[in-house]
């Protein structure tokens with residue numbers, strides 16, 4: 575309370591208004607648990623909207639932040655920096671890519687990718703997908719599908735076409751001599767958790783290359799272990815020309831990156847830039863994230879637990895509540911027979927925080943470090959709530 579106004583009221587008075595907030599205050603987190611100001615505990619299946627794959631207060635990440643914050647937080651890329659050097663090398667190696675442009679968010683990564691695609695191909699056309707989500711800044715927004723996000727801001731960048739996802743014929747038809755790039759997610763996240771079918775990304779890459787176009791893969795949500803491999807496309811036998819990542823790459827610290835395949839070379843001095851990009855604090859945290867993902871069994875566990883959870887949901891959710899269960903690893907979507915919003919409220923009252931993905935899909939992005947006990951408790955609550963909900 576401040577002068578008789580609650581913190582929630584104060585926030586609602588001064589924040590932009592763009593976010594429809596839930597009626598609780600989150601003040602502390604540990605692993606996959608969150609606590610509100612009344613000391614109530616929640617199992618976190620929001621996972622920072624995909625930015626908390628390693629949970630809250632991870633000791634390795636905390637130690638890296640504390641050490642680097644004491645050494646040096648900011649250092650623009652006017653100068654070399656050893657932490658950045660190590661991070662760029664390790665990230666490129668982990669992704670099988672050659673060069674990286676560091677930025678601070680997912681939409682910025684996609685902006686960078688679109689600019690680089692124009693530079694490298696000297697073409698201007700972009701093919702994106704229906705239900706695709708790539709961010710909210712003008713360039714990335716032009717490739718995002720959801721019309722309520724796009725239409726108030728028209729005109730956006732020209733020559734962007736949207737085709738159905740998982741449809742190679744439509745991709746073949748849409749490619750033309752002006753196509754600079756095709757932009758695809760590995761699992762469409764915001765658009766409802768629609769995974770790429772087997773062979774789709776591999777064939778899409780071939781079609782792109784036959785046409786002299788680049789394949790940009792947006793792994794902002796699927797990256798850094800979410801689907802059970804460091805990057806989700808590593809399950810699809812495909813090598814993107816450009817790989818965009820962000821969300822969990824900085825362990826919760828804002829960070830994004832555009833990774834370039836060797837065949838692209840570098841980009842000309844001055845052709846892009848970012849003040850905060852490549853700051854040593856984010857790079858040190860990024861190193862800690864890679865360390866945890868690569869040197870523990872968390873990826874294998876995510877793959878296995880994701881399969882177990884989806885199978886359990888398929889077996890136990892009834893047909894009155896659920897149309898389909900989809901996902902990869904611990905990126906899970908449950909397509910409901912009605913609206914997800916009231917379900918999210920009921921789940922919250924039962925101590926589980928979850929996400930929507932569109933109007934009728936319940937999306938789960940629990941931190942990968944969630945204990946088996948908390949994961950299964952959340953799943954049992956979800957089954958109980960969905961099977962008793964009146965759709």
Ligand SMILES: *Cc1c(COP(=O)(O)O)cnc(C)c1O
Pocket residue numbers: 678679680681682684707708709710759763764792793794795796820821
């Ligand atoms: C979240 C998301 C973005 C945008 O990331 P921001 O950091 O919110 O700008 C872009 N692409 C995908 C696939 C995402 O899930």
